[in-house]
Amino acid sequence: MDVYPLPPLLHNRPERIAAAVEASVDDLELRYDRIGIAYADCGTYGALDEVCRRRGLQRLPGLHCYDLYAGPERIRTLIEDEPGTYLLTDFLVASFDRTVTQELGLDRHPELRDAYFGNYTRVVWLATRPTAELATLADRAATTLGLPLSVVTARLDRLTLAMSDLLAPARAFQPGT
Numbered sequence: 001m002d003v004y005p006l007p008p009l010l011h012n013r014p015e016r017i018a019a020a021v022e023a024s025v026d027d028l029e030l031r032y033d034r035i036g037i038a039y040a041d042c043g044t045y046g047a048l049d050e051v052c053r054r055r056g057l058q059r060l061p062g063l064h065c066y067d068l069y070a071g072p073e074r075i076r077t078l079i080e081d082e083p084g085t086y087l088l089t090d091f092l093v094a095s096f097d098r099t100v101t102q103e104l105g106l107d108r109h110p111e112l113r114d115a116y117f118g119n120y121t122r123v124v125w126l127a128t129r130p131t132a133e134l135a136t137l138a139d140r141a142a143t144t145l146g147l148p149l150s151v152v153t154a155r156l157d158r159l160t161l162a163m164s165d166l167l168a169p170a171r172a173f174q175p176g177t
Contacts, residue, residue, distance in 0.1 A: 001167065003038070004028060008095070012103055014043030022051045029055075036166040040064050060162045065089060068162055069126045069154040078152070084121030088141060089154075093125055093134050096141040106144065113146065123147045126154035 004024055010017050021037055028035055037059035041048055052059050062068055066075045066087050078085050092099065101107050104116055123142040127134070130151070142149035 002032075008091070009099060009103060011042060012099070015047070017042055017044050018047035018051045021048060022055070025051075025055055025057065034167075036163075038163070038166065040067060058166055060159075060166060062162075065159075066126060068159040069128055069156070070152060071158060074152075078124055082121055084119055086117065086120045086123045086145065086147065088123060088125045088138065090126075090128050090130075090134060093138045093141060096137060096144070100141070101144060113144070117145045117147070120145065120147055122150055124150045124152055127151050128154045128156050 006017075006020050006024060010020055017039065021039065025035055025037075035057055037048070037052060037057055039048060040060045040062040042064055048059060051057070060068060062072060064075075066089070069089060070078075075087070078087070088096070097107075104112065106113055106116075123138070123145060125134075125138040127138075130153075135151075138149055138151070
C-alpha cells in the first residue's frame, strides 16, 4: 500500500477537500489498480461522497475522523452531553500551534479567540497514544482556548478495521463507506 497524503490544513477549509481528493485521484489512477480514500466526510457535506460515487471509489466511514477513534455513538454522546465540545486527536494536539493557533491567526491576534471559540465550553482530547508530552500539549491547547480539558481514551482499532475494509475487494459505492 502506498499513501499519498493531502495537506492536513485542508480540514480548515473542508469545502476544498473533495476537489483535492479528485485531483490526487487524477494523478494516481493510471498507476494503481485500486485507490481508497482515507478521509471520512470531514465537513464536505457529501461532496466527497459525490467524487467517490462518480469515480467508483470508497472512503472511510463516518462524518469525521473522530468517529474512527472513539466510535460514532461515543462522539454523539460527548456532543449531546455538552454541545460546546471541541475535539482534539493526538495529531491535533501535537500540531495545535501550527494548525489552529497560527492558521487562525491567534498568535498574532489573540483577541480573535472568543470570536472563534466563544461558544465552546470544553476541549476533549481523544487520546489514542497518550504521552506526557502530548498531555502537556493538550493542556496548552485548552489553555490557549481558555477552556477546561477532558481526556477520553480512544483506540485505533476502528481506524485499523476501516482501513482493512477500504483495502478489501471492490464493492458497490455506499455513501460514507
